[in-house]
Amino acid sequence: MSRFIMAGSTLARLALIGFTLLVTLFTSLSTFAAPKSELWSYWQASNENSTQTVSHQEWQNFLDQYLVIQGEHHLIRYQAVNDQDKTALKSYINHLASMDPRTLTRQEQYAYWVNMYNAITINLILDNYPIKSITKLGGFFSFGPWDLDVITINQKALTLNDIEHRILRPIWNDPRTHYAVNCASLGCPNLQAKALTAENTEALLNTAARQFIQSSKGVELSGNTAKLSSIYEWFSVDFDNEGGVMAHIAKFKPELAQFNGKVEYDYDWALNQE
Incomplete structure (x- = not known):
């Protein structure tokens, strides 16, 4: 009887380890870690x-x-x-x-x-x-x-x-x-x-920036909350020379120049297919 109890306990531990590994794997695959800017x-x-x-x-x-x-x-x-x-x-x-x-x-x-x-x-x-x-x-x-x-x-x-x-x-x-x-x-x-x-x-860079910032997937205001693309969270350091993300955004969306509300981030990984 004790052998069955021990076997059951071992299986339970293995199942727990397997579940933990799956959770860890899922988390790692679902989280996008933005690479740093490092010159080659x-x-x-x-x-x-x-x-x-x-x-x-x-x-x-x-x-x-x-x-x-x-x-x-x-x-x-x-x-x-x-x-x-x-x-x-x-x-x-x-x-x-x-x-x-x-x-x-x-x-x-x-x-x-x-x-x-x-x-x-x-x-x-x-x-x-x-x-x-x-x-x-x-x-x-x-x-x-x-x-x-x-x-x-x-x-x-x-x-x-x-x-x-x-x-x-x-x-x-x-x-x-x-x-x-x-x-x-x-x-x-x-x-x-x-x-x-x-x-x-x-000209194209400015057009692309304006299009994105003025779209809901780039910047979306709702009351005192600004939902921004996760790009602005992942790569915020890249905007420091322009006074930060909000200062950069305000160049193309002036109403955000004095924004001090809540900021959220979102990104849609669905394929850009017709």
């Missing part, structure tokens, strides 16, 4: 005397064909992308990967990295479609694909996190970068209908 110095070089330009026409062709605007959301018709256009998208990404971005001017580099990031993200979704959220990619123990090696440039493997947090954020120190890179989610700032170029980057 190899990519810091540029050539300001360069006259080389990068064509992003293939990316523009894709956006023209498959990006649609519905209300405050810019959505992608993933289910409609044909094999020819999937191949063209991969060709565009491979073309960028064949270049050495360090030979470009800073202006060309910024468009290069942002367009590459967004094209790779869309390509990842297409390779795994249908899927409800980008957070489902990356493996069982991962929250999304951001730490996967997704491209090799100059014989160096890069992840999406490398591009955003080790190149774009630390080199440019521009909080508007958060409105430029797109994570294929409804809560994310919209993927712009125009590919970035050295000439249109400044």
Whole structure:
């Protein structure tokens, strides 16, 4: 009889351990930890005397064909992308990967990295479609694909996190970068209908910032409560040079200039699909 009691006790302990592990795993997968801005110095070089330009026409062709605007959301018709256009998208990404971005001017580099990031993200979704959220990619123990090696440039493997947090954020120190890179989610700032170029980057960044802040997914006021995108919580340090998050937001939403009420955060990871 004692053996059965001991066996039952052991099973109960194992079940408790298993349950604890599942809870821990679920919590880790459900919590997004924002990476810090940490420079990868190899990519810091540029050539300001360069006259080389990068064509992003293939990316523009894709956006023209498959990006649609519905209300405050810019959505992608993933289910409609044909094999020819999937191949063209991969060709565009491979073309960028064949270049050495360090030979470009800073202006060309910024468009290069942002367009590459967004094209790779869309390509990842297409390779795994249908899927409800980008957070489902990356493996069982991962929250999304951001730490996967997704491209090799100059014989160096890069992840999406490398591009955003080790190149774009630390080199440019521009909080508007958060409105430029797109994570294929409804809560994310919209993927712009125009590919970035050295000439249109400044205008598009301001347009993207204004669109997001004036949308309910960016900033929503209700009485004395402001519900902000979680981007402003995850990356609040990036807005310090502008006087903080609320000072930055007030540039595009002046009524928040003197706001001192309650602040809440929210983010929608559902796929940005039509």
